Amino acid sequence: MDGVHHDITVGTKRGSDELCSSVSNSPYIMSTTANGNDSKKFKGDIRGPSVPSRVIHIRKLPSDITEAEVISLGVPFGDVTNLLMLKAKNQAFLEMNSEEAAQNLVGYYSTMVPIIRHHPVYVQFSNHKELKTDNSPNQERAQAALRALSSSHVDTAAVAPSTVLRVVVENLIYPVTLDALCQIFSKFGTVLRIIIFTKNNQFQALLQYPDGASAQGAKLSLDGQNIYNGCCTLRISFSKLTSLNVKYNNEKSRDFTRPDLPTGDGQPTMEHTAMAAFTPGIISAAPYAGATHAFPPAFTLQPAGECQC
Secondary structure (H helix, E strand, C coil), X not given: CHHHHCCCCCCCHHHHHHHHCCCXXXXXXXXXXXXXXXXXXXXXXXXXXXXXXXXXXXXXXXXXXXXXXXXXXXXXXXXXXXXXXXXXHCEEEEXXXXXXXXXXXXXHHHHCCCEECXXXXXXXXXXXXXXXXXXXXXXXXXXXXXXXXXXXXXXHHCCCCCCEEEEEEECCCCCCCHHHHHHHHHHHCCCCEEEEEEECCEEEEEEECCCHHHHHHHHHHHCCCXXXXXXXXXXXXXXXXXXXXXXXCCCCEEECCCCCCCCCCCCXXXXXXXXXXXXXXXCCCCCCCCCCCECCHHXXXXXXXXXXX
């Protein structure tokens, strides 16, 4: 999965401008001069962005977006067969395996705007019918990311994606709080409810999203990642539960749809919880230094009071 974190950079200004235009008169080749010999070939057709296509145009992406995060937008709706990242323009193109899958994707995200790293991103049909790519090193890395995420999709396809995730934190060297998990998982959608507990000597959490696509995206992007450098590894699976029943809002459970819930007898208040989330030692001095699979700086935990869950 090392390839997932490399950029597919497009450096030819003319090519990227043509790709992002709403009308394509003929097939053309798009070259990435930043890497010397990388090229992308596209067969365009004359179509408006509202006309269905297997190719999806994604705009307003965060500048530090990864291939895995972009691919995860499409995986809940079908197999993603190709990917092109336009990092300089904060855009990407996904090719789905069928027009029906692409229509389901665009239809869903037209009513539920996806949120990545606290940024809303915008999805529409591309005016291009398909993406053609070569076998350059950059494309090989992109294809490796596609294969890895597509295989994960196949593994979980037998069970319809649940809105509830079960999270096990392995190698628990530093404390992990409810607020920390909220910060991490809210990058992929609105967290409705969360419960943390210890079972079989393992720190675990149950977390509920409003929709299966958000849960699927979080699982694909976060499973196997380290919260801190070299430790606190997330192991994520879909829960058999369809919903979480939260009775108290405290350091062990939270229902963000019910701020009126009591804290429970003897439980810390929300203010105390916020303080507990940032006691010494919870974040290493350089939590991302030298970590191949640690969270990028975009996952830096903010003060609990700023959690936008």
